[in-house]
Each structure stands twice: as structure tokens, then as C-alpha cells.
Amino acid sequence: MSSCSKEVWGCITASALAVSLSSTAIASPSAPSSTAKNLISKPVFGCQQTDENPNFLNYESGQVRPLALSDDGSLLFVANTPANCLEIYSTQEKKLRRISAVQVGLEPVSVAVRNDREVWVVNHLSDSVSIIDIKGTPHIKRTLLVGDEPRDIVFAGDEDRRAFITTAHRGQNHKGFDFEDLRTPGIGRADVWVFDSKNLGDELGGTPETMLSLFSDTPRALTVSEDGKTVYAAAFLSGNQTTVIPPQIVAGKKPPPNENIEGIEAPETGLIVRYNGEKWVDELGADWSKEVLFNLPDHDVFEIDADAETPVLKRSYQHVGTTLYNMAVNPVSGAVYVSNIDARNEVRFEGPGTNSTTVRGHIAENRITVINNEKVTPVHINPHVDFSLPMGEAIPAAEKAKSLAQPMNMVVSDDGETLLMSAFGSNRIALIDAKALDKGEYTPDASKQITVPGGPTGVLLSNNGKRAYVYSRYDNVVSTIKLKQKKVVATTALYNPEPAIVKDGRPFLYDATLTSSNGTASCGSCHIFGDMDALAWDLGNPDDVMADNLLDTTPGNVLPRKETQFHPMKGPMTTQTFRGIADSGPMHWRGDRQGLDAANDETQEKAAFKEFSHAFVGLVGRQTELDEHDLDAFTDFALTITSSPNPIRNLDNSLTPNQQAGRDTFFNENLDGGVSTCNSCHTLDESERKFGTDGLIANAGPFISQDFKVAQLRNMYNKVGMFGTPQLSDIHMGDQVRGFGFLHDGMFASMDDFLILIQAFFWKDDNQAMQVSDFLMVFDTENLPIEGQQITMSRDNQRASRPRVELLLSQAKQGSCSLVASGLIGKKSYYGTYGLDGKFHAKGFPAYSEKKLRRLSKKPKQQMTYTCLPNALAAS
Structure with a gap:
């Protein structure tokens, strides 16, 4: 239980996302390196270490690009997703040293460096981008408002002046979105917003130079050619040219088996078919093309001319994968690498496959697809796995050690010879021969893998190429790897408000080594970051x-x-x-x-979720079901x-x-x-x-x-x-x-x-x-809807931002959110909470009215960012 001050709207301490209301440091930070000290002269520690917060809200947002290095390599920037924070570390000592931190929007998933004093952070849940000035006292100087659930950001074009941001084609901050778009066929559901970083405009949330519509589903990853002239954007849940034929049309024509092991006829249901390049066919090759009333062109990756007078789409690439995670460009060959999984949902049934086909243990194939000279070459990264083994029989341990699941972030060495890839579902960093990959070849080799803390999402190389930095999501840590020794030499814990119930159960959703006998599949292969994959599956079991x-x-x-x-x-x-x-x-x-x-201490939902335990054997391909303790942990997390x-x-x-x-x-x-x-x-x-x-x-x-x-x-x-x-x-x-x-x-x-x-x-x-x-x-x-929304008020946008600030204030007064204001006042970091008295309260400052904060934000470098945080789910 927690207590709340009567002056505060709601209970801000119970909001798992506030982390702290004070701008003072809890832990004694390390002294910055001399390089960092010249830049960050007055560090701020607005994201503070707290005890586990039982009221934490787990959105389970998927990180995309959580790490970035300054141009000289002396600073590491980390998008700390659960703490809603940008953390800044010095890389100059043997161990990373935290030297500053800035509260940003909710669920930051990507970070990119524009120049030696400006860092941009993509806030997935706030539908915003925080532009942070790290010179002097790091602080947010501008907030851009974009479409729904932005995911990635890169800089490209002349002098890397343009910022490219992926978002869904919808959202309250999307000026080009019309509600009727939801019922309009044949339009793209993905956008890339392009901003001129030197001319952001005076409108609320900035004025994009253009918005590029991608004919695909929601986008995720971006990458840039070595010369900065070309940006590549990828769909996220791209699909794989499968659809369903309704049961009224399928009736009596479905491929066998059509009854279970007891001989009981199956109900009339639909049938999944896949386009083979010429026609829509089922698993026996029967042609259903006359029954499919649309085309699925399967545009996956889009090439953008970033150097044009106005950025334009040049071409798209098809059949790259079903779920596309991240991309990287080889600086020497120019090849584009796309980490992805390709779903096998056209294959019917789970279970042993005694009387049928089955996807057991082979739900999807983990791949890196190479796009080179306009040619698309998918490369399977688990060719060593024998997927035909009977249920309950595991591949040999030495073979399983080679397996890589849910490939995500990638980076290529400067000489173009080595691709480093984070295998999120395998807790490893793989060192891959890029030249072989360019030829469509890959040889699994456990000796070229580095075990890291669980759930690695981000990976970066140091400027000299001798070290790698890895963000691991399970425990919210950043590891330092010495590549020559292929060894983690230091681990730095980030501030993490997540309670144990979240941290302990998360691996059971994603860890393929733990949850499958061949190390390639997990529940997260379909439930992407705890959500959907935009596909249908026929996971019945004729042997049941x-x-x-x-x-x-x-x-x-x-x-x-x-x-x-x-x-x-x-x-x-x-x-x-x-x-x-x-x-x-x-x-x-x-x-x-x-x-x-359900037991006495269980909800119906908990008891029901635990009934999925057999899926670990019959679907994911584990030798045995999870034990009771692990199943409880997974259930509580989910x-x-x-x-x-x-x-x-x-x-x-x-x-x-x-x-x-x-x-x-x-x-x-x-x-x-x-x-x-x-x-x-x-x-x-x-x-x-x-x-x-x-x-x-x-x-x-x-x-x-x-x-x-x-x-x-x-x-x-x-x-x-x-x-x-x-x-x-x-x-x-x-x-x-x-x-x-x-x-x-x-x-x-x-x-x-x-x-x-x-x-x-x-x-x-x-x-x-x-x-x-x-x-x-x-x-x-x-x-x-108001939760997570934010705006930065400055001397340049007072008129444009005032209506949005007033909206946030009115929602806070109604109890719909807890409103905080953060920024600089007299070069001191300010983090104030709106109270019942109509004023903002922060430790070390007098109570300020909104009018007073507005006046203060008119001064140079005293921008004020207002954010509506979710209220507590349970507070007293």
C-alpha cells in the first residue's frame, strides 16, 4: 500500500511510470569522463532508482533501437523503456558510468544521435519524439507529436538533416488521418514521418516536411545506406500472403483429416490458403483463387530517396518475411539485412502429427533476409535443426546450442565482414560471416555466439570495434562485451520500477531455449511482444x-x-x-x-491461462510441460x-x-x-x-x-x-x-x-x-486516451502549445491522469506534479501556477514539458 499527499490529483507515487517526483539523485552518480564533462557540465538525474512498484503498468512494448553512441564514442545513450527515461553513460572507463538521465515520454523504444549535443528519443506510448539537448544540463527542448505507436528513427539526407520516423497510419496527433480511412480499402496502414531537423515548424508538435505512406501494415524498423542518401523502412506485421476461405465455401472440400482420433466429425470451419505466386492453394495444392477477392502484394521493405528535394518512395521489396524486426546496412557491400521470422500458418494442426501435418516445434523459421542489388534472399539461420523428430524427442544438446530464435537488432563491422545479431529468444549475440550471408549462405556455429543476459534487444559496436554494448530486456541491463574474448566483461543495471512478477515471468513468453526442445520457438513467435501477429492459425489436433x-x-x-x-x-x-x-x-x-x-487464491483468468500448459509440448515443442512454479510465474506475468x-x-x-x-x-x-x-x-x-x-x-x-x-x-x-x-x-x-x-x-x-x-x-x-x-x-x-500524451512549451510555440496544455490540465482536474511538468528553471532540473490547489509542486521549488510556469518557459533554455501519466490502479 502507498500513501498520497492530499494536494496531488490522484496518487502520483502509485503511477508506475512517474518513477520519482524529485529531481535530486538517489544514488551517488559516478563522475563523468573529461570528454563528457566538457559537454554535460551540470548532470541531471531525473530518472531515479526506486523500489519495485506494485502498480507498474506493463505495456510490454517491443524495443527497436534502444542504444546509440555519440559520434566520438564517448557517450552511450540508452532508452530505458520501463523507467521512461533516457540514460547517459560514459564509455571511457572499464565499466559504463552513468553520468546523467532525463525523463522522456512513456515507453521509449528507440534513440538516435543527431549531433554532438542533440539526441532524439521515440516514445512508443506517448506518440511522441523527445528532442534532448545534452549540453550543460540535459533536458527536453522540443516534443514532436506523430502518428500512433512510433517505433524507430534515423537521420539521413544531406548532412543527415532529415529525421525519418515510423508510425502507424492513425492516431489523435496524425493530421492526415481521417476516421473514414478505417473503412477505406486499398490504402497503406503505415507511415514514415519526415522532419527537417533544422526547421521543425511552429505548429503544435512540429510540422513534418512530408509523410510517406507505405502500402503495408504497421511499420517498425529503419536503416540508412552508408552514404546517407537512401533510407529503408520495413513493415512490422507484414504477413505472408495467407488468408482464410470461409466455412460456407469450404464445406465438404477441406483436405483430410476431417475427424479426430475418436472418429468424430470435425465442425465446418474455414481453411487457410497461401498464394504461391500464381494462385491461392491449400496444403494439397488445390486452387482456391476464385474465392479470394483481393490481392496481397506483400510489400515488406521500402526504399526511400532521402536526398530528393522532398523524400519519395523509389521501390519496394517483397517476400522478405512475415514479422520483420530490425534492419542494418553493410557499409562495404551495401547489402541490407532484415531480421525476421516467417510464419508457417498455412500448415494445419499442432500435436504429434500422427495422423496429420503439424507445426509442433516448427511454428516459424528464424531468418535474416538479404536485399542486395534489388535481389531478395532469405537465409534460414537454423538449418541444422531436424524438425521431423517425433514429439518428445529433442535434438542433441550440441545442436540445440547452435539455435537462434527471434533475431532482432543488428550491426555490421566497419570492414563489412561481420554481422552482430541479437537473438532475443536465445539470450545470445551471434557473430555472422557477412560475406557468406551476402551469398545466401549461413553455417550455424555455437563457438561464434556470445551468451548475454536474457532477452537481448539492442546491440552496438564501439568506435574501435573492440567492444559491443548489449541491452537485455529481461533484467533491464546493459552488458559490455570484449569481442576478442567473446565474453561479457561488465553488466550495468538500469533503473527498473518493474515488480518481480513482471521480471520473473517474462522469459517464459520469449525464451526459446527454455521453452522448446530445439531452441527455435516460443509463445512469442506468434504473440509478438504479448500481442497479435495479424495472422490466423489452424491449431486443432486430430490426435486429441x-x-x-x-x-x-x-x-x-x-x-x-x-x-x-x-x-x-x-x-x-x-x-x-x-x-x-x-x-x-x-x-x-x-x-x-x-x-x-480455479484454486481459492486464483482468478478464473489465471486458472484458464494455466490450461495452455500443454501447448508447450504440443505446439512450441518442449519435451515436458512447465513445472507448476514456472507456469505460475508465466501466468502472473501474462x-x-x-x-x-x-x-x-x-x-x-x-x-x-x-x-x-x-x-x-x-x-x-x-x-x-x-x-x-x-x-x-x-x-x-x-x-x-x-x-x-x-x-x-x-x-x-x-x-x-x-x-x-x-x-x-x-x-x-x-x-x-x-x-x-x-x-x-x-x-x-x-x-x-x-x-x-x-x-x-x-x-x-x-x-x-x-x-x-x-x-x-x-x-x-x-x-x-x-x-x-x-x-x-x-x-x-x-x-x-489522454494517458501518455505530452507537449513541450517554449518561447517559440506558446500560442500553438497552450490549447494542448490546457487540455492536459483539464484532464488532470477530472482525475483522468496525473499531470507532471518537467524542464529547467534557472539551470536546475524541475519535475513538478499538479495538485488540487491548481499549482505544480516539486521538491526544492516553490509552488508554481501553470501561468507562472508558462512565463518561465518563455525564457531561453527553460522549456517545460507537460505529460499526462496514468493514475494508480490501486492506491490509498
Whole structure:
């Protein structure tokens, strides 16, 4: 339990993201090196070491580029994601020395150095970029507002003047986004924002020079050619040219087996097909092309002319991978390396594969794809693994030691001969022969791997190439490696407010060495950073038996239940997110992880999640299930992962007229045969922590052969990108960016299609249905839209920034967030919290009104950054 001052709106100490309200150092920092001292004359230590925070909010954001070096190599900049902090270290001694730290936005995932005094940090949850002046007292001098969930940043073009930032094509700060884009087919869902770093503009959040639309799903990684003239941008959840044929079309034509080991016929379900370059085929090669009403061109990596008068797209590269993590350029050969995994979701079934195919232990292939001279060459980095071994039989330990899972950050040596790659799921840094890789060759070699602390995400080379720095996410540490000895020689712990429940359970999501017998797969192979992979999988098991369905049906469901048992051959189902599952009742689409045998100290959700334990053997390919202690740790961690704020809903949490009309219909109109409202099943009740589901079973109507758990509705905006529902239309929709849309198997192209075309609801007219669709796109989550939002006020943008500051103030007064102001006052670091008295309070300073802070921010180098932090989930 924690106590709160009565002067503070909410309990700022309970906000896991505040870390500290004081600007004084808790630990005695090391003296900076002479090089750093000349630059950082007055260090600030705004990100402070705290005890584990039981109210920490775990967004589980995936780091992209968490490390950067100053041009002279004397300073290491670290984006400390859980502490929402940029930490600065001197590299001049044997061990890294922390010399300063600056609070930034929420969930920083990437950092880039623009020049010897300016560092830019990408804040994934705040939809912002913090521009930090490290000269004198490091501080934020400008905040750029960008599209939703920015991930990476690079500088390129003439004198590296331009900043390129990847974001999703949506968000409250995206001036070019229109709500109707969500129902518009054939447009890109990924953007690259380009800023002129020497002319950021006077508008709120800066004025981009241009925004490049990529015809792909949400983007992630960036990299730059050696001459700075070309930027490469990659889609993140790129897909692999797979889609689903609906059950009404598949009926009677599905490849065998079509019954389980007991001889019981499987329910009619859809079928996943893949485009082979000429036609859409199933696993037996049958042609389903006439039933797919769109194209998936599979644009993965985009080449941008960074040196043009206005940056433009030059070309794109296809078939690079399914999930693309990071990129690097070889400074000598010019080859572009893309770390990725390629999903095998067109292969049906999990389990032993006695009577069928199976993806057990071979969910996806870990790869580095080489793009060289416009040629795309995928290179499998685990060719030594025998994936045909029977269930329960592991590859030899010496072979498993060669395995590399979830390849992420990469860096190439100056001579172009060695690629260093962080294997996030293997806790290793691999040293790879770049020349062989350029030829499409790779030979696994455990002697060319360096074991590091768990979950390495970032890797950098020192300027002389003798050392490497590695950020490891499990324990939030940075390691120093001597490459000649291939050995970690020092480990530096970053400030970390995460409680033990988060740190202890995280490895079980990602660690392929721990959770698979061949060292190549983990739950994180599909649940990317605890979220979705934008694919559907048919993970039924023909070798399994029927299971009793003991769940209750929803009170408003007038249709009789279709079945009282779960068939093990369940058909295609889209990957579900872990985010928010702590309040969603039984697990999985059918609720077949029922959680009805919960112990006295367990929630139904915890008991239900633990029923996935057999998946470690039947799907991931472990020899045995996790023991009870480890399973508890994994479960407790998974249930901490929280949803992001809805990026489309108004920042003040209000609704547009159409959205409000949709909400009124959702709650008040009996649309299901005149008996029940949408809310009767898809319950929205914040006080009960229900966000679209009551956890019960419903008969979903004539289109669906099985009973399903009522689904939560928090992430509908994240499923947009497929248009063309074959059983409802015969119109070909052209190129699209996703092969799966809405419903359990992704067969509905849009929410509009689901609500209108299946004719299961009694709408007054189509407009009423579309209003409900609008509301579902802005559906409430457990985190409010204002959370994480920030802006920096300075002498140059007083007029532009004032309305946003007033919005943040009004939201704090309503209790929607805890507002903090940070910056410099008289060359002293300031970190103040807005209180009930209408003033900001900080240790060592008098109470300031917002008007007083505004006046102070007009002075040179006294910019003030306002950030809405989430309130405590439980405080007293």
C-alpha cells in the first residue's frame, strides 16, 4: 500500500511510470569522463532508482533501437523503456558510468544521435519524439507529436538533416488521418514521418516536411545506406500472403483429416490458403483463387530517396518475411539485412502429427533476409535443426546450442565482414560471416555466439570495434562485451520500477531455449511482444479427444447452444492478444480454456491461462510441460500486460456524434431478435473491468458452426487492413495489406461487413450499423486516451502549445491522469506534479501556477514539458 499527499490529483507515487517526483539523485552518480564533462557540465538525474512498484503498468512494448553512441564514442545513450527515461553513460572507463538521465515520454523504444549535443528519443506510448539537448544540463527542448505507436528513427539526407520516423497510419496527433480511412480499402496502414531537423515548424508538435505512406501494415524498423542518401523502412506485421476461405465455401472440400482420433466429425470451419505466386492453394495444392477477392502484394521493405528535394518512395521489396524486426546496412557491400521470422500458418494442426501435418516445434523459421542489388534472399539461420523428430524427442544438446530464435537488432563491422545479431529468444549475440550471408549462405556455429543476459534487444559496436554494448530486456541491463574474448566483461543495471512478477515471468513468453526442445520457438513467435501477429492459425489436433464445454451461455442469447463439447479440430483462428486478458474470463476464442477449477487464491483468468500448459509440448515443442512454479510465474506475468489507450478516440475521451449514436444503440437497442442489446453480451462496464465481454458463451448464428466465448472489443482498430469478404460479395477489391480481418477466423473484411451484410441484426438502416461500427473502433480500454500524451512549451510555440496544455490540465482536474511538468528553471532540473490547489509542486521549488510556469518557459533554455501519466490502479 502507498500513501498520497492530499494536494496531488490522484496518487502520483502509485503511477508506475512517474518513477520519482524529485529531481535530486538517489544514488551517488559516478563522475563523468573529461570528454563528457566538457559537454554535460551540470548532470541531471531525473530518472531515479526506486523500489519495485506494485502498480507498474506493463505495456510490454517491443524495443527497436534502444542504444546509440555519440559520434566520438564517448557517450552511450540508452532508452530505458520501463523507467521512461533516457540514460547517459560514459564509455571511457572499464565499466559504463552513468553520468546523467532525463525523463522522456512513456515507453521509449528507440534513440538516435543527431549531433554532438542533440539526441532524439521515440516514445512508443506517448506518440511522441523527445528532442534532448545534452549540453550543460540535459533536458527536453522540443516534443514532436506523430502518428500512433512510433517505433524507430534515423537521420539521413544531406548532412543527415532529415529525421525519418515510423508510425502507424492513425492516431489523435496524425493530421492526415481521417476516421473514414478505417473503412477505406486499398490504402497503406503505415507511415514514415519526415522532419527537417533544422526547421521543425511552429505548429503544435512540429510540422513534418512530408509523410510517406507505405502500402503495408504497421511499420517498425529503419536503416540508412552508408552514404546517407537512401533510407529503408520495413513493415512490422507484414504477413505472408495467407488468408482464410470461409466455412460456407469450404464445406465438404477441406483436405483430410476431417475427424479426430475418436472418429468424430470435425465442425465446418474455414481453411487457410497461401498464394504461391500464381494462385491461392491449400496444403494439397488445390486452387482456391476464385474465392479470394483481393490481392496481397506483400510489400515488406521500402526504399526511400532521402536526398530528393522532398523524400519519395523509389521501390519496394517483397517476400522478405512475415514479422520483420530490425534492419542494418553493410557499409562495404551495401547489402541490407532484415531480421525476421516467417510464419508457417498455412500448415494445419499442432500435436504429434500422427495422423496429420503439424507445426509442433516448427511454428516459424528464424531468418535474416538479404536485399542486395534489388535481389531478395532469405537465409534460414537454423538449418541444422531436424524438425521431423517425433514429439518428445529433442535434438542433441550440441545442436540445440547452435539455435537462434527471434533475431532482432543488428550491426555490421566497419570492414563489412561481420554481422552482430541479437537473438532475443536465445539470450545470445551471434557473430555472422557477412560475406557468406551476402551469398545466401549461413553455417550455424555455437563457438561464434556470445551468451548475454536474457532477452537481448539492442546491440552496438564501439568506435574501435573492440567492444559491443548489449541491452537485455529481461533484467533491464546493459552488458559490455570484449569481442576478442567473446565474453561479457561488465553488466550495468538500469533503473527498473518493474515488480518481480513482471521480471520473473517474462522469459517464459520469449525464451526459446527454455521453452522448446530445439531452441527455435516460443509463445512469442506468434504473440509478438504479448500481442497479435495479424495472422490466423489452424491449431486443432486430430490426435486429441473431445472435451466437455461447461461454460454458461449469455442470458440474452435466445439461440440454443450448438454443442456441449469442444472438438479438438477447431479450424482457423486469429492470434489473440495477451493485452487485457486479466479481465476477460475464459481464454481463447471458444473459451475452451475454461478456468473452472480455479484454486481459492486464483482468478478464473489465471486458472484458464494455466490450461495452455500443454501447448508447450504440443505446439512450441518442449519435451515436458512447465513445472507448476514456472507456469505460475508465466501466468502472473501474462496477466499484467495491459492494453494501450485507444489511439483514435478523442483525447478528452469524448465521442463524435456518430460514435455517441453508436454507443447509444450499443447500450439501448434490442437488436438481436428484439431481445437483447449489444451490451447484453459484449459488456462494457469499467467499474467491473469488463471491456466487451461478459466471459460467457454465445451461439454466434448460422455462419459459425461452433459456440464461441463473447469476445472483448478493445483492439478492433488494430484489425483493419483486409477488404473483400467472399461469401458476401463477388467484387474483387484489388490490393490489400492484410489477409485476415474480423471474427475468430478473420473472414470478415471489415466491421461494417460483419454488422450489415450477415443480416443477423435488426438495424433501422445501414447508417445505424455504421454508427455502431464507429463506436467499436473507439471502444474503451482500461487506459484512457489522454494517458501518455505530452507537449513541450517554449518561447517559440506558446500560442500553438497552450490549447494542448490546457487540455492536459483539464484532464488532470477530472482525475483522468496525473499531470507532471518537467524542464529547467534557472539551470536546475524541475519535475513538478499538479495538485488540487491548481499549482505544480516539486521538491526544492516553490509552488508554481501553470501561468507562472508558462512565463518561465518563455525564457531561453527553460522549456517545460507537460505529460499526462496514468493514475494508480490501486492506491490509498
